[in-house]
Amino acid sequence: MRIAVLGTGQVGRRLASKLVEVGHTVTMGSRTADNADATAWAAETGAAHGTFAQAATTAELIVNATSGTVSVAALTAAGADNLADKIIVDVSNALDFSQGFPPKLVVPAAGSVAEEIQQAFPAARVVKTLNTTNNQVMVDPTRIPGQHSIFLSGDDADAKKQVARLLNSFGWTDAQLIDLGALNTARSTEPVVLLWVSLFQAMGTEDVTIGVFSA
Amino acid sequence: MRIAVLGTGQVGRRLASKLVEVGHTVTMGSRTADNADATAWAAETGAAHGTFAQAATTAELIVNATSGTVSVAALTAAGADNLADKIIVDVSNALDFSQGFPPKLVVPAAGSVAEEIQQAFPAARVVKTLNTTNNQVMVDPTRIPGQHSIFLSGDDADAKKQVARLLNSFGWTDAQLIDLGALNTARSTEPVVLLWVSLFQAMGTEDVTIGVFSA
Numbered sequence: 001m002r003i004a005v006l007g008t009g010q011v012g013r014r015l016a017s018k019l020v021e022v023g024h025t026v027t028m029g030s031r032t033a034d035n036a037d038a039t040a041w042a043a044e045t046g047a048a049h050g051t052f053a054q055a056a057t058t059a060e061l062i063v064n065a066t067s068g069t070v071s072v073a074a075l076t077a078a079g080a081d082n083l084a085d086k087i088i089v090d091v092s093n094a095l096d097f098s099q100g101f102p103p104k105l106v107v108p109a110a111g112s113v114a115e116e117i118q119q120a121f122p123a124a125r126v127v128k129t130l131n132t133t134n135n136q137v138m139v140d141p142t143r144i145p146g147q148h149s150i151f152l153s154g155d156d157a158d159a160k161k162q163v164a165r166l167l168n169s170f171g172w173t174d175a176q177l178i179d180l181g182a183l184n185t186a187r188s189t190e191p192v193v194l195l196w197v198s199l200f201q202a203m204g205t206e207d208v209t210i211g212v213f214s215a
Numbered sequence: 216m217r218i219a220v221l222g223t224g225q226v227g228r229r230l231a232s233k234l235v236e237v238g239h240t241v242t243m244g245s246r247t248a249d250n251a252d253a254t255a256w257a258a259e260t261g262a263a264h265g266t267f268a269q270a271a272t273t274a275e276l277i278v279n280a281t282s283g284t285v286s287v288a289a290l291t292a293a294g295a296d297n298l299a300d301k302i303i304v305d306v307s308n309a310l311d312f313s314q315g316f317p318p319k320l321v322v323p324a325a326g327s328v329a330e331e332i333q334q335a336f337p338a339a340r341v342v343k344t345l346n347t348t349n350n351q352v353m354v355d356p357t358r359i360p361g362q363h364s365i366f367l368s369g370d371d372a373d374a375k376k377q378v379a380r381l382l383n384s385f386g387w388t389d390a391q392l393i394d395l396g397a398l399n400t401a402r403s404t405e406p407v408v409l410l411w412v413s414l415f416q417a418m419g420t421e422d423v424t425i426g427v428f429s430a
Contacts, residue, residue, distance in 0.1 A: 102399055104326070105406070111319070148428040180413045184317055188413040191320070191406030198395045198403040199427060207430035212414060213363040215422035 004029050004055035006074055007065030008037040011091060011135045015063055018139035020045050022169045029055025029078065056082035061089065061162075062124075068094025068113035068190070069106055072120045084123035087159045089166070090114045090186075091130040091138070093193040102198070105191050114153060114186035127154035127163045128186035131193060133209040134200075141171050148211035149178045151192075153185040178212055219244050219270035221289055222280030223252035226306060226350045230278055233354035235260050237384045244270025244293065271297035276304065276377075277339075283309025283328035283405070284321055287335045299338035302374045304381070305329045305401075306345040306353070308408040317413070320406050329368060329401035342369035342378045343401035346408060348424040349415075356386050363426035364393045366407075368400040393427055 005016040006029045019026045027048040028038045038049035049055070056062055056078035066074040071092050075083060094106035094113050110116040114128035129152050130138045137143050141150070150172055154160045164177055180189065192210065199208040220231040221244040234241045242263040243253045253264035264270070271277055271293035281289040286307050290298060309321035309328050325331040329343035344367050345353045352358050356365070365387055369375045379392055395404065407425065414423040 144428050144430045146428045180417045185413045188409035194403035198400040202395045210425045211428050213359050213361045215359045
């Protein structure tokens, strides 16, 4: 599949590399065509890079790995026409470190970043996932033993199914995937990043995540 | 121990009954001395009830089981002098259902309800815990199999230790208790109630909760 990964940070690079590894044709998108991180990543992997719009235009699926505080701006730069009918896998987190540590969660008026994106691009099919754990676990869930969980939120059932298959290709088992339902359930998973930060601080490892238990 | 449970809702009644069961002298506190739920609960258990102030005055430990949106008001009614040097076990959640379902989290300027309480009553020793799961699991963690977790946040290490022993008496094992550190980590566990609501909706059972996994 032709996939655009928007964002050149650790999360974007990690996901883009994994997508290359499992056989996809990946273009990393950034604000400028000559972004140093994207250029280095492309040189290393042999994959492509370009502007947000260049990455999105030929892509069949878009991964939003930009900061949640600028995601709508990045996707606007990618071009609404380049997003129409496409799945946007939103893995973003929106954190405000302006008042120091611990960060505060930025909650858009829409209720969540995922819903803000969906409202801005109604023709896209937004699926929120992966934002609850660290980037290494995202692409290799076996780093942490046990049946920990990853959440899916989205209004398009077929899009969620396709994203679930993508997660399977990263190593996530069906038993680990928790489909929470509509996209507005992203309101309940976006704050989990705060818990992850607390757990990271308290336990001294980035390889920490949560799982669902039920009777 | 003499314990005041402030709040007459499901959570307050469940916790108060469990505290009676494990041998404590419990007074349930409410806004008015003749609260019907408190009166019925006291008749059923043989324990006491009264106003917030009546409950707090002789208590050695206070459980705040009021809604997080009115907790400071309830504790103000209990009387700052009646809270000084005492442990306040804050199990509250602050949810806004005014715009329908799913609810939004109310985040006080202090960062969390727990911190708001601590700022309002600096002589008290606030420990946030138990708010991440349903009231039946709070007092009987074995309802859900497996090593799911409960979180502790607080600035007073001795207070956290005492609360941990209280949780042990409810059936929580030390391995299930996750001490996240300072009280400001309550910012990361108060939003977990939103995830609980999503999980409850998606999985169709109240007996659902989360656990921590690490490498």
